[in-house]
Amino acid sequence: MNFLLKKMKEIEPLFEKGGRFEKLHSVYDGFATFLFVSDKVTSKGTHIRDYMDMKRTMTVVLIALMPALLFGCYNIGLQHTRAFGIDDWTLMQMFWFGFLKLLPMIIVSYVVGLGIEFVAAQIRGHEINEGYLVTGMLIPLIMPIDVPLWMVAVSVAFAVIIGKEIFGGTGMNILNPALTARAFLFFSYPGWMTGDAVWIEGLVKGGGLDGFSGATPLAVAKLEGIAHMPSAMDMFIGTIPGSVGETSTVAILIGALILLLTGVGSWRIMLSMTLGALGIGLLLNATGGNDYTQIPAYYHLIMGGFAFGTVFMATDPVTAAQTNTGKYIYGALTGILVVVIRVFNPAYPEGTMLAILLMNVMAPLIDHYVVNANIRRRIKRIRTA
Amino acid sequence: MEKVEKEPLLSAKNIKLLKNPLGQDNPITVQVLGICSALAVTVKMKPAIVMAISVMVVLAVSNVVIAALRKSIPGRIRIIVQLVVIATMVILVDQFLKAFAFDVSKQLSVFVGLIITNCIIMGRLEAFAMANKPWPSFLDGLGNAWGYGWILIAVSFFREFLGTGSIMGFPVMEKLGVYNFGYEDNGMMILPPMALITVGIIIWVQRARNKSLIETK
Amino acid sequence: MKDFSNRYIMVFSVVMVVSVAILLSLTALLLQPRQEKNVEVEKKIQILSSMNVSSDRSNAVELYDRHIIESFVINTEGNRVEGVDAFTVTLRAEQRKPLAEQSLPMFIAVADNGDTLHIIPLEGKGLWGPIWGYVSLKKDLSTIAGVTFDHKGETPGLGAEINTTPFESQFHDKTIFENGNFVSVKVVKGGARPGNPHEVDAISGGTITSNGLQAMVHDGLIKYEKYLSQNRK
Numbered sequence: 001m002n003f004l005l006k007k008m009k010e011i012e013p014l015f016e017k018g019g020r021f022e023k024l025h026s027v028y029d030g031f032a033t034f035l036f037v038s039d040k041v042t043s044k045g046t047h048i049r050d051y052m053d054m055k056r057t058m059t060v061v062l063i064a065l066m067p068a069l070l071f072g073c074y075n076i077g078l079q080h081t082r083a084f085g086i087d088d089w090t091l092m093q094m095f096w097f098g099f100l101k102l103l104p105m106i107i108v109s110y111v112v113g114l115g116i117e118f119v120a121a122q123i124r125g126h127e128i129n130e131g132y133l134v135t136g137m138l139i140p141l142i143m144p145i146d147v148p149l150w151m152v153a154v155s156v157a158f159a160v161i162i163g164k165e166i167f168g169g170t171g172m173n174i175l176n177p178a179l180t181a182r183a184f185l186f187f188s189y190p191g192w193m194t195g196d197a198v199w200i201e202g203l204v205k206g207g208g209l210d211g212f213s214g215a216t217p218l219a220v221a222k223l224e225g226i227a228h229m230p231s232a233m234d235m236f237i238g239t240i241p242g243s244v245g246e247t248s249t250v251a252i253l254i255g256a257l258i259l260l261l262t263g264v265g266s267w268r269i270m271l272s273m274t275l276g277a278l279g280i281g282l283l284l285n286a287t288g289g290n291d292y293t294q295i296p297a298y299y300h301l302i303m304g305g306f307a308f309g310t311v312f313m314a315t316d317p318v319t320a321a322q323t324n325t326g327k328y329i330y331g332a333l334t335g336i337l338v339v340v341i342r343v344f345n346p347a348y349p350e351g352t353m354l355a356i357l358l359m360n361v362m363a364p365l366i367d368h369y370v371v372n373a374n375i376r377r378r379i380k381r382i383r384t385a
Numbered sequence: 386m387e388k389v390e391k392e393p394l395l396s397a398k399n400i401k402l403l404k405n406p407l408g409q410d411n412p413i414t415v416q417v418l419g420i421c422s423a424l425a426v427t428v429k430m431k432p433a434i435v436m437a438i439s440v441m442v443v444l445a446v447s448n449v450v451i452a453a454l455r456k457s458i459p460g461r462i463r464i465i466v467q468l469v470v471i472a473t474m475v476i477l478v479d480q481f482l483k484a485f486a487f488d489v490s491k492q493l494s495v496f497v498g499l500i501i502t503n504c505i506i507m508g509r510l511e512a513f514a515m516a517n518k519p520w521p522s523f524l525d526g527l528g529n530a531w532g533y534g535w536i537l538i539a540v541s542f543f544r545e546f547l548g549t550g551s552i553m554g555f556p557v558m559e560k561l562g563v564y565n566f567g568y569e570d571n572g573m574m575i576l577p578p579m580a581l582i583t584v585g586i587i588i589w590v591q592r593a594r595n596k597s598l599i600e601t602k
Numbered sequence: 603m604k605d606f607s608n609r610y611i612m613v614f615s616v617v618m619v620v621s622v623a624i625l626l627s628l629t630a631l632l633l634q635p636r637q638e639k640n641v642e643v644e645k646k647i648q649i650l651s652s653m654n655v656s657s658d659r660s661n662a663v664e665l666y667d668r669h670i671i672e673s674f675v676i677n678t679e680g681n682r683v684e685g686v687d688a689f690t691v692t693l694r695a696e697q698r699k700p701l702a703e704q705s706l707p708m709f710i711a712v713a714d715n716g717d718t719l720h721i722i723p724l725e726g727k728g729l730w731g732p733i734w735g736y737v738s739l740k741k742d743l744s745t746i747a748g749v750t751f752d753h754k755g756e757t758p759g760l761g762a763e764i765n766t767t768p769f770e771s772q773f774h775d776k777t778i779f780e781n782g783n784f785v786s787v788k789v790v791k792g793g794a795r796p797g798n799p800h801e802v803d804a805i806s807g808g809t810i811t812s813n814g815l816q817a818m819v820h821d822g823l824i825k826y827e828k829y830l831s832q833n834r835k
Contacts, residue, residue, distance in 0.1 A: 148567055162582060166589070188573035190760050191806060459606040459614060466618065473622045477629055484633040487640035487659075572757075 054170075058133045060264045061312070064255035065137055068308065071251040072244040073098035076145050079200045079241055098145075101201050102244060105140040108149045112156045113139075120165045131170030131177075131318070132160070138178035138312060141245030142305065142353075143185070144198040151189055155181040175360045176319045179353050186353070199241035216242050217303040218342060218350060226295055235302045246308040249301070256311040265315045268324060269331040273310045276335025277301060284343060292343045300339050309338070309352035319360040323370040330366055334359040394520065402524040406532030409595060413536040414588045418504040423537055424580040425496050430553050432492045433541035435482070437534025439497060441527060443474040444506050448526035451514040458515075467510045468501075475500045505533055540583045548574030645689070651750040652736035653711050653719050670721075672710040678702060680829035693725040694732070706825055711738065719747050722826055726818025729810040730755045733764065733818060737773075743830040744779040746787070751815065761811030772802040779834075784827045786820040789813070 077094025081087065089097070113132045121128040139156060163180035164173040186193045199216060217229050217240055230240050238248025246252075259265030281297025288294065300306060314320060314334050321330035334355050341351030412418045419440075426436045447470045451458070458466050479497045482490035490497065500506065509529050514522040545551060550558030550570045558564065573579050592598045606614075643659055646666040650657045657665045673688035678701055688707035696704045709721040718741050725734040735751035749770050756762040763769050776787045777799045785800050789812045794801035804812035823830075 150567070151569075154571075166585075184573060187576060187578075188571045189569055190572055190757070191569070194760075194806075457614070459611045461606070462611055462615065466614075469618060469622055473626060476626055480629050480633050480637070483640065484636040487637075487644070491644075 055130045058130050060262045061134045064258040067251035067254040068245040071248040083200045108152050109139045109156050110136040112153045113160050116160045135177045139181050142182050142243045145201045146198050147192050155185045158184045176316050179357050246305045249307045252307040252311050268327040269315050272328045272331030273335040276332035277339050280336045280339045305352035309356050313356050321363045321366045323367050326366045326370040399524050403528040406528040411532045412505045422496050424577045427541035427544050427580050429545045430541045432489055433537045435489045437537050439478045441530035444530040445526035447471050447474050448514040448522040449519045451510050452519040452522035455515050472501050543583050544574045547571050652748050653738040654748040669711045670709050675705045676829050678825050680832050724818050724822035728753050728756045728814045729761050743834045744777045746773050746776050749773040756811050760808035763805045789816040
C-alpha cells in the first residue's frame with residue numbers, strides 16, 4: 001500500500017493546475033480518494049474536515065448491502081431449481097448460479113453509470129462524484145433477474161442523466177437515482193417488470209414446471225387470495241420470488257444494523273416508516289374495504305420491497321427530508337403510502353417504489369414547513385421575552 | 386403612429402414576427418404556454434401534425450378577424466369577443482375534422498375542443514392582434530402557431546419512433562429488423578410524463594445553445 | 603381604445619352572436635351527414651372485422667351490405683323485439699336498464715364460404731376505461747368464428763394488447779357452450795390449458811384488463827343464452 005501511495009503522490013503534480021494532464025484532474029482525484037483517506041486540509045478559517053468523507057459513507061452502505069446481495073444470489077438459484085424441478089443442486093451450486101446471473105447486471109450498471117459520471121465530471125470540471133458507487137449496486141438488486149442487459153443500460157443512463165446530472169449531479173438530485181432507474185424500466189418495459197415469470201431466471205423463455213407460478217407474494221394476494229400467500233417465515237427469510245435483493249428481510253435487517261451502528265442510515269426514517277406502514281395496516285385490518293385490506297399488517301413489512309426500500313432507499317441522505325422532525329413526517333408518510341398503494345391500486349402491486357419516489361418530491365416541502373415552524377416559534381419567544 | 390409610407394409585405398419587421406416564435410420567443414419552450422396539448426396529442430406524429438395545423442388555422446384566422454375589428458370592438462367586452470371568435474373557429478375546425486379526417490379526430494378527441502383554452506391563442510389576440518393591422522397579425526399568428534407546431538411535431542417524432550417504433554405510422558424498427566435482436570419499444574414514451582421530459586430536453590438543448598435565455602436570479 | 607356607448611355594445615354583441623350562430627348552424631347542417639356516415643362506417647368496419655373480413659373506409663359499406671343479411675333486436679327471453687334498429691342501439695345505455703327491458707342487438711351475416719354467422723356486440727370495463735367488441739358465432743351458435751376488441755385507453759403494451767391479432771385470434775374455434783350449458787370463454791392467467799375449448803391465454807401483466815374482458819364476454823353473451831339455446835340446430 002505504501003508503494004502505491006508513493007506512486008500516486010509522485011504522479012500527482014501531473015494533474016495539478018498547469019500539469020500535463022490537468023484536464024484529467026477529476027479522474028486522478030477520484031481514484032486517489034477512493035484508495036486512500038483524503039488528506040485535504042482547509043486553508044482559510046477554522047474548519048474541521050472529517051475523515052468520514054462521502055466515499056467512506058458509501059463504502060459502509062456497500063458493506064451493508066452485502067448480506068442482501070449474497071442471499072439474493074442464493075435465492076436466484078433456489079427459485080430456479082424450484083421452477084424447473086431440479087432437486088440435486090447443492091447450496092454452493094445455487095449460489096454460484098445466481099452469482100453468475102447477477103454479475104453481468106452489476107458490471108453493466110457500473111460501466112454505464114460511472115462512464116456517464118466520468119464524462120459529466122470532465123465537462124463540468126467537477127470532481128467525480130462517488131454517489132454512483134452505491135446506486136450502481138442498488139440498481140441490480142432491485143431488478144427482476146431476467147431483465148435484458150441493454151434495458152438495464154438504458155435505465156441506468158436515464159436515471160443518471162435525467163434523474164441526477166440535469167439537477168447538478170450527486171447531492172442535487174430530487175429523486176433517488178436507483179429508484180428512478182427502476183421506475184423507468186417499470187413503465188417502459190412493463191412486460192419485463194411485472195407478471196409472474198420475470199422474477200425467476202429462465203422462466204420467461206418457458207420450460208418451467210406445469211402449474212408453477214412465480215408470482216410474488218403481493219401478486220399472489222391480489223390474484224389468488226390471501227390464503228395462498230407464502231408463510232410469514234418464508235417471506236421473512238426470503239425464499240420467495242421477487243427482485244434480487246429485496247426478498248430476504250433477515251439479510252436486510254443485518255444491513256440495517258450495520259447502517260445504524262455506524263450512524264450512516266437515519267434511524268428516524270426507518271422507525272417512522274415502519275410504524276407508518278404498521279399503523280395504516282392495522283387501521284385497514286380493522287376497517288376493511290376490499291379484500292387486500294385483510295392482509296395482516298405485519299405482512300406488509302416482510303413482503304415486496306418494503307424492507308429494502310426502508311433501509312436503503314428511503315434513508316438516502318440526499319433525497320430524504322433533512323430536518324429531524326421532517327424525517328419523522330417523511331418516513332411515516334412513506335410507510336402509509338406504501339400500504340395504501342398496495343391495497344387500493346388495482347394495477348401496481350408494488351407500492352414501495354412509487355411511495356418513496358413520491359415522498360422524495362415532497363421532502364423539500366416538508367423541510368420548508370418544519371424550518372418555518374421553527375423560525376416562527378423562535379420569533380414568538382423573542383417577542384414574549 | 387399612422388404610417389404614410391406603405392410597408393412591403395415581408396419587411397424585416399414582419400419576417401421577425403414569423404421567425405422569433407420559432408426559436409428565442411417560442412411559445413412552448415420559452416413562454417411555456419400550451420403545454421397540456423403538447424402532452425396529450427404527441428403520442429403519434431399524425432395527430433400532432435393535424436393539431437399543429439388546426440392551431441395554425443384557428444390562431445391565424447382569429448388574429449386577422451380581431452385585428453380587422455380591433456377599432457370597433459368595445460374595450461369592456463373585448464375578452465368575450467375574442468373568446469367568441471376563438472370558440473367559433475375551434476368548433477368549425479372540429480366539425481371539419483369529424484367530417485373529413487375522422488380517424489385523426491378520434492385520436493385528438495377533446496383536445497381539438499380544448500384549443501379554446503390554449504393560452505397561446507388568447508395571449509396573441511390580446512397582446513398583438515388588438516393593437517396591430519390584419520397582415521402583421523396574420524404573420525404573428527402563423528409564426529406563433531408554427532413555433533408551437535414544430536415543438537409538437539418534434540416531440541411526437543421521438544415519442545412515436547421510440548414508443549411504437551414507427552415514423553408517421555410506417556414501422557421503421559420492424560423493417561430494420563431490430564426486434565430480432567431483442568429490442569423492444571419503450572412503453573414509457575407513450576405515457577404523458579415522457580412528453581414533458583422530451584419538452585424539457587428540448588428546452589435544455591435550446592438554453593445550452595442560447596445562453597441569453599437563461600434567467601438570472 | 604375609444605369609449606363606446608352601452609347601446610353600441612348591445613348592438614355589437616347581438617350582431618356578433620347572431621352571425622356566429624348562423625355560421626355554426628350552417629356548418630353543422632352541411633357537415634352532419636358526413637360525420638354520421640363516418641361513425642356508421644367505423645362500426646361497420648368493426649362488425650366486419652369480427653367475422654374476419656377486413657375492410658377500410660372505401661369499401662366497408664359495400665362489404666357490410668354484401669355480408670350482413672339481417673339485423674334485429676331480441677330480449678333476454680330470446681324473443682324478437684320489433685321497432686328497434688339493431689344498428690343504432692347503444693349498449694352502454696342498454697346496460698343501465700333493468701335486464702328484462704334491455705334491447706340485445708344481433709346481426710346475421712353470411713361469410714365468404716357461405717356459412718351463416720351470428721354477430722353479437724359486447725361492451726364492458728377495462729382497467730382505465732371502457733372496452734368493447736364483437737363476437738361472431740358459427741352456425742352451431744357455440745363455436746366462435748372470430749372476435750374483435752377495442753379499448754379507449756388501456757395501458758400500452760399490457761392491457762392495450764387486447765385489440766391485437768395475436769390475442770384476438772386465440773378465440774377462433776373456442777366454444778361458449780359445453781353440453782348445452784353456457785360456460786363462456788375464460789381468459790386464463792398463466793396460460794390456457796392446451797386443447798381446452800373454453801380458455802384463452804391472458805395478457806401477461808394486463809390482469810385487470812384480461813379479467814374485465816372475460817367479464818365482458820361472459821356478461822354480454824349470457825343475456826343471449828336463451829336465444830342461442832332455442833335456435834341451435
